[in-house]
Amino acid sequence: MLIRRETPADQAAIHAVHSEAFRREEGVTPIEAPLVDDLRAEGDLIAALSLVAVRDGEVAGHVCCSRARLGGDPAAAVGLGPLGVLSAHQGSGVGAALMHAVLAAADALGYGLVVLLGEPAYYARFGFTAAAELSIVSPDPSWGKYFQARTLAAYEPTQAGAFEYAPALARI
Template sequence: MLIRRETPADQAAIHAVHSEAFRRDGNDPPVEAPLVDELRADGDLINALSLVAVRDSEVVGHVCCSRARLGEDTTTAVGLGPLGVLPAHQRDGVGSALMHAVLGAADALGHGLVVLLGNPAYYSRFGFVTASDLSITAPDPAWGPHFQARTLAAYQSTQAGAFEYAPAFSRI
């Protein structure tokens, strides 16, 4: 498996990954696939933090980070998500490989925090903690322990306050 940055040629495959990974019962299409498209169109998708997992020349997974605001700061924190893996490749280490790669890349780029909304049982293995433990306020208080943050090398305890995702998140 190869983890690399997304290229323009990957966009349809990335859309397909999230459409399949987040497919729900019924006819409602998952919001994650158009979310990535909107983040990209708005210029909020961070190119260096939009990674694909490739097996046998096929894109089988994708993770991305987007610009975010933490208090008045728009440079140190990023929003992670979505993270998606094609169902046939789930529980095969693809998601973990993507998480390790994107966290390492965010750290290398000098970001202090990565913030996400997700399952604490899954994301705690990557060092995520409840964001409120770091004095980071969720956009929606009902998110509780599912709103999580991971500190990186550039983190400073003054990086706190209300977190705001890129505008595309509020449109979904």
């Protein structure tokens, strides 16, 4: 398996990955697929943090991070998501490899935090905890424990306050 940055040639495959990975109802495109397209079109997708997993020459998974604001600081944190893996590759380590790679890349870029909305039982193994424990205020209080954050090397305890996703994420 190869983890690399997305290229323009990957965009249709990325859309297909999220369409399949998040499909809840046949014939209905899940919001995660056009969300990545919107983040990219609006300039909020961070190119260095949009990664694909390639297995047997096929894009098997994708993860991305987008611009965010934390307590008014546009450089402190990024919003992670979506993370999608084709069903044929789920449970084989593709998602974990993508998570490790994107966290390492965000760390290398000097961000202090990665924030996401997701299942605590899955994301705890990557070091995520409830964002509220780090004094990060969720855009929606009903998200509770599902709104999570992970500190990186550049984290400072002053990186706290209200978290704002990129507009495309905030619209969903």
